[in-house]
Amino acid sequence: LNPVFTIGQQISEVLRLHRGIDNAEARSRSIELLQAVRIPDVAARVDDYPHQLSGGQRQRVMIAIALACEPEILIADEPTTALDVTVQAEIFALLRDLGAKLDTAIIMITHDMGAVAQMSERMLVMYAGRRVEEGQVADVIKAPAHPYTRGLIACVPHITSDVGALVDTLPEIDGIVPPIIRFGRDECLFAPRCARAADACWSAKPQQSDISGHSGHSVSCWHPFGAEESR
Numbered sequence: 156l157n158p159v160f161t162i163g164q165q166i167s168e169v170l171r172l173h174r175g176i177d178n179a180e181a182r183s184r185s186i187e188l189l190q191a192v193r194i195p196d197v198a199a200r201v202d203d204y205p206h207q208l209s210g211g212q213r214q215r216v217m218i219a220i221a222l223a224c225e226p227e228i229l230i231a232d233e234p235t236t237a238l239d240v241t242v243q244a245e246i247f248a249l250l251r252d253l254g255a256k257l258d259t260a261i262i263m264i265t266h267d268m269g270a271v272a273q274m275s276e277r278m279l280v281m282y283a284g285r286r287v288e289e290g291q292v293a294d295v296i297k298a299p300a301h302p303y304t305r306g307l308i309a310c311v312p313h314i315t316s317d318v319g320a321l322v323d324t325l326p327e328i329d330g331i332v333p334p335i336i337r338f339g340r341d342e343c344l345f346a347p348r349c350a351r352a353a354d355a356c357w358s359a360k361p362q363q364s365d366i367s368g369h370s371g372h373s374v375s376c377w378h379p380f381g382a383e384e385s386r
Contacts, residue, residue, distance in 0.1 A: 156205040162189070162216045163201035169223045188219040192249060211242035218249065225257055232264040247273050268311050272296060277371075280304045283333055283344040286363065290372030300366055300379040302349045303328070343377065351378040 157165060166188055167181035176184070182201070189197045192215040205213055214234065221229055231250065235243040251274065254261045263274055271278050271292060278295050280288040280303065288301040299305045306328040330348035337344060346356040355377045366372045366379070 156213055156216060158205050161202050161204055162208070166216070166220055166223060169220055173224050184223075185219075188223055189216070191222075191253065192216070192219045194219075210238055211245065214238065214242075214246055215249065218246075218253070222253060222257060222259065226259060228260045228262060229254070230262045230264065234263065234265075235267075235270065243270070244273075250274065266307075268296070268308055280307070284338055285344060285360075286375060287345070288372075288374045288376075289363075290366070290369060294369050294372045298366075298369070298380075300372070300374040300381075301345075301376050302351055302380070303345050305380060353378060 156162065160168075163182060163185045166185040167178065170176055170181040170184055171178070174181075186197050186201055189201060194200055194212060194215055200208070200212075205216075208216065218234075221231075229250075234250065235246050238246065247270065250261060253259070261274070263270065265271060275292050277290065278292050279286060280295070280301065282303045288295060288299065288304045295304060296308060299308055306326070309326040310328070312325065328348060333344050333347065341360050342358065343349070343352070343356040343361055346352040349356070359377075361375045361377045363373050363375045366374060
């Protein structure tokens with residue numbers, strides 16, 4: 156958000172530019188949008204500046220701006236970064252409700268597997284700019300086939316875990332993301348970090364293949380995990 160303009164001015168600008176409406180109508184519609192994203196005392200807050208709002212309220216204003224023109228698709232890139240868990244849950248609930256009300260599809264970009272589980276129907280896991288696994292969220296989380304997907308899920312502590320033991324045992328994915336000069340190579344870019352890597356991984360880029368028994372679940376890996384292999 157621009158710190159030198161009120162939130163009402165910033166929403167109105169989008170409406171004037173893309174809907175071609177006058178200032179009065181844009182202000183009225185801005186108030187409606189702020190009500191839709193559940194900003195309290197809207198009549199007074201519409202003239203507030205961003206610094207007068209909490210982090211969660213500023214995120215709600217951003218959602219109002221994004222939905223002002225009722226898009227068919229909303230791309231939410233890390234929509235809850237720097238927000239506490241309670242506010243995150245409120246933002247997710249708001250996005251779900253507004254998406255359903257406006258019939259807007261939401262593409263969420265995130266590293267948070269918990270957020271994916273709460274918000275998404277399908278998930279697409281990417282590594283170094285390449286698609287490595289795709290499927291229904293329940294299928295992928297229950298039986299992740301790609302080593303990178305398994306690593307991401309394993310890094311999330313389970314609510315039943317022994318917190319004391321996690322100090323020494325919380326899993327991690329060894330290594331670092333490859334430099335961009337490697338991105339175009341005909342090889343598996345995850346191979347340097349993968350315990351299952353073999354000769355084929357270094358000599359050819361794995362192709363997307365369907366996983367037997369799971370409609371719509373596919374993986375790009377020379378040595379994917381089977382559903383019977385425990386995580």
